[in-house]
Amino acid sequence: MSRSHYLALPDSDRTPRRGAVVAGPVSPTETLSVTVYLRRDPVAAATPDPTDYALVPPTQRAAPDEAALNAANRAVPQDVEAVERFAARHGLTVSSVNQLARSVRLTGTTAQMSEAFQVTLARYTYRDRDQRHRSYRGREGAVHVPAELHGIITAVLGLDDRPLGANLLTRQTARIPLAQLPARAGGGLPPGAFLPTDLAAPYAYPGSLDGTGQTIAVLAFNGQTQPGVPSGGYSPSALQTYFTQVLHAPMPQITDITVHGPGNDPGQDDGQGDPADSTGEIMLDLQVVGALAPGAKIVVYFTEFTEQGWVDAMNAITTDTANRPGIISCSYGNPEDDPGSAWTRMAITAVDQAFAQAALRNISICCASGDDGSRDQGSDNRAHADFPASSPHVLGVGGTRLVAGGGQVVSETVWDDGPGSATGGGVSRWFPVPTWQTSAPVPPSANPPHHKGRGVPDVSALADPQTGVVIISVDGQHLVQIGGTSAAAPQWSALLARVNQGLGAPVGFLNPLLYGKLASGVLRDITRGSNGAYPAGPGWDACSGFGSPGGQALLDGLKALGAQHARIPAPAAPTSSEVPTG
Template structure:
């Protein structure tokens, strides 16, 4: 990539904005200076919140789950939103720089602007280029820092949208059972052509989900990523779902009803299903991931309102989607995210500033009682890294429920039970499907709720102790995974990965919310304090590479897999965390 722009006089670099070159990327051409792009300028949080409201927000972590009082929208804006003065200052800066203000949002802490490449390069002291990479495809990129005027340094937290290198990938794993695929009409909720795999409701029964709860009155968000702001629109990765295929799955394969599914387009093309072939998946088609998530959630909470938040595989796509899901009018109570990216990788996909904006939004979600369930990854402790071990972000955020993976086997007969459950790791299988992600964060320190549970030091030098991932787990091995519908609507297929585990847990939380008549919200402190022993199914056998399972919490399966009714009872009666 090109050399970084020199620091302009009277400007200061935004903290954490540095981007490194992508190794192996080839510059295609210089950017068209007249081309127009949109940027998301994120402000700091309100620097002067009301002390009373701030105290109310802090008190959430000291309240019992069943009796929490969450913030109103006005209170949320007071503590976690931007100040009107800061947004006005950003708007004025943008207008002076020749940028057009599209939208300004206090709860999102964001000003959306539009301008030419030439204006943006001048406004932020950057040089943009257009690049191609064998794995990442085509993207607009920059290298170095983003600069702002001295008087804006404390106001602007991040600027997203200049660099569109893809951030994140689906955490879905496929089997290699071959081409034997049953016709939809021949499949029912009680039969299966792949021995050892399950329909979603069979998994829910094994994990003892509360049967009387179907998601009535609950709203759940399912994140769906697809085409980033690519230089060549014809190469955009696809991603989406087929309503017809889903309807055939729910009504014919499962004998149930079609749930309410509403697309929410944050960025990108929205619902744009691809063919979900091996070739298209390698090019970035996330259709199989979207179908998996919706098949699981729709089967387990059919009476919930499901909102699919479509966004782009970019840092701007991440920041915009999370900010919108926790602040819009859809009143989301649970978010399921089956995507992630190593905290640190040679391609420099996450910047420190991007991570902070996303993590701030995840923290803010707790004040509205939103539970965020995130897949921990499908590559064991290495998490796509070329060497060493990695935790996956946003699963490594201390504000989410990170979900790892297991291999699950059930007894035979009309009333099956769990026969065995171990850490998912089939790297000794040929061909391998993957292993549950887990490890120690290199970004986030040890959260208070994980103190004293035996989080080990990282295997990476200097062997620090940080946020341990995951918190919990569920079946993820595709060879013992969940049977879902292909986007074509012509055949079923067994799928796994922690992409299956995360929506399983998200669906359980939806059922628990319904049963309790309230939102459990950020439940990690209560989970570790009151549910660490005897409530979940402790997984003690296996490893994910660098870390081994054992009694209690471990960096493979966290505290364990669901025992739904036990968890419901524990949360109903759990005292306030101390």
Template sequence: MHLQEDTITVTVRLRRKKELPAPGNLLSREEYLNNYASSQEDADKVEAFAHEHLLSTVDVNLARRSVMLTGKLADFETAFGIKFKSHTNYRSFSPEVQVPDELTNIVVGVFGLDNKPIARPMFQVAKKNGKFISHAEASAAFTPDQLAKIYGFPQGVTGAGECIGIIELGGGFRTADITNYFKSLNIPKPGVKAIAVDGGKNAPTTSDGADGEVMLDIEVAGALAPGAKIAVYFTPNTDQGFLDAITTAIHDTTNKPSVISISWGSAEVNWTQQAMDNFNEAFKTAASLGISICIAAGDSGSSDSETDGKVHVDFPAASPYALSCGGTSLRVDGNTIVSEVVWHDSDTSASGGGVSSYFPLPDYQANANVPLELDTQFKGRGLPDVAADADPDTGYKVLVDGQQMVIGGTSAVAPLMAGLIALLNQQNGKPSGFINPKIYSTPGLCRDIVSGDNKTTSAGTGYTAGPGWDACSGLGVLSKL
């Protein structure tokens, strides 16, 4: 088939009716829809434009501020003034998208014209002699419920009445694994539901692929909060799929997640401005609706897998409306902590963290002594906010595709924090929501990590832990709110 005849589906993002109030002013879903979603009038104008160019409407969702259009590539070229280019594994386009003057202030993003993979999962598997380590061999590893006790997370609550949303850009889960894993822990099995977004689906493959991420997320969150429902949103690994899964989860009126865990991302330099802006606005919406967002800060230290010798931070963890989750290496004697330092295994394995080159320093970090970004000297948002065990050598005992594995990475910290927040929501009888301002202004909520660094650039630059907030362990290990 000729490229121009291919049919694609594109997400057009619309402006809000008016700007959201500052976080802390919680809105009901009805208030949000009536006052801060997109208007039907704006959606109608986008649809009229699309239909003029032979494009069809798939869906209009005013809460998600999205109009989904489908049509031939050739018709999208005409509509948006672009030309497509085919690559081996993806499609790109140039020049930048053009929209008619009457839509300039209405359209705030167009996603899906390109379909380049955008993110990677933030997990690392512990191996010995090239083979997975069994649970019996992993004397320094933990089950998630063990970690909950060691960290002093709330006991006597299960997350009942809460829903934990998990975003996955690949892989899948097997129900038999979930059943067997929780049986082995003697913990009730949580209810787990797969939700398809943009054609994504629960598609388990092999234990050394993205299934490791999916099962880590479900098993860690579920072991902490077995009474919570777990809704897993599967979507393609593109900026369109990622964003659509996030907005679907935030505005899911059936499952209503009160906390969302994300363990996928890549360095800020890999993202478009429209992507970072639209993701950030989605997380801002979540904050207004009382939904907490926990995101892995990265597994490659201060370089974030970039090879230019400069420091980089991971997105979407860099969003100021996310709880950015860094990594430590934890050693214990029984349930007593012997040492906990910044996770840093090698030149390529360490806690992500640093200072954003795109998002300015948020108000809640005004007194956190966040340094300027080392290369650009930008006064940016510092990450992570919190940290917890992420070293594969002291990692998490999980079951993936029938295989016992020990997995680390900040991928594990995001669902750990999501499970904790589900417990706190039940304990406190209300959603924790956007917790960043509270943890930065309330002493004693985090146990400070003061040793280690995440310097992984070829230039040897990065960040060192010390008293107070730092750009490799944040404020430290959160246990209460």
């Protein structure tokens, strides 16, 4: 088929990663897989609005009608067949079909993929922030699809495998040999540091609850180091040592699922290995979640640092009917709009659509808001919001500096140690102000022309590495002090697991009720500090949101809302004539 019979896929345009140059062509025989996402069935009933559904208190909210949701989100069988015929024409293999996600995985050589999607694939090289040489398979311009599939295919992911989704952790340099730790939990820690369990009292986690009956999905990204070099994972034996010998608590139940990449592939977390190794991040997330919600089941979804890895993982979690996670903990992100961004609008839209589906399935998503203040590692001296925290369907989690004593908060301020060590937050360029956020004092963007957009974060928790959490290294022999909003997001994930248990119902998408009914008197308001462009103040602000947990107050507030309402059914689906075709 000639190029004249192809059309550009909307929002698929790519430019090279910042600083990247073409090193040469890719091998035409290199094998790769792409994931093709399809439109919803145009005649299927529309799904309810996630905000309308989330405004009903959890204890009075009708359970999701999974059959109706699946039917409303189905792909047209003829669309799947059309993609399969297209694949056969180009010698591509259909390796899997996910009906619930409306996705088709295709496998073939780079030569076949280049011809099928009318793109030129090349090998790009660049230097990362540590001046290490990196490379990726990339493209420039748009992906193209045959005219008869235009409007049917909504995204093609995997042709370009540039990394995205940086770990959002900040490490202190001190490494404490485990043998030096006194027998009692918490003894011998650096001044001002916390074991994760120490946060339950100052943050008022409901004391009689432990997350029993809940499942927390932990996103784990890896697969971007050199071939044969470990790229990220966790050590069960090190975790066993931490929980039993340091916390004197049971080892949590952990299940692994591999969406893309090598799966659990632990490397180093001592700062001496490859910076792309995500082992430290994964170890941090599992220890914080497991310590603060010890009764919850943890499912680790391993995937790759690519657009395809992101979108496929989010759809895998949302459609996982075997494990049915009620909470997703996400400690990764990138500036949503940096020049040469790792994100295309096509992929951002696909991720956000998965988030919206998660909201309708009563799944809470806690996303770290970034660790580089309002600039968010942008290259243009402008303010940037971090995606996926900037999605209007997630709970964006910022960071604070916490000082506590005797189980009580002594002081808490916005985390801001300067460039490279400060909480993310700001105003989204891509997402407008959601209806549930219109009552909050979201400032105009710090960037000209000072537009209005979704404000981030929604809440916050301890993130400053100088008052950070102490966890065990992957070697099982050292303790390390770590901060970052990737420590704050799992704190909130664990808290929501306890709240779900206490309610006997999933919180799901918290933001509409948080902003509409629980904006005052529930969380600990953070009024001092800034993250660069955005200062803290009374009430919501673009560096700490509404503040840090009041866990028991949040549980009590949600219970009270439920008591004030009779059971309300889920919103009726609009008629098919109101259904968007994308």
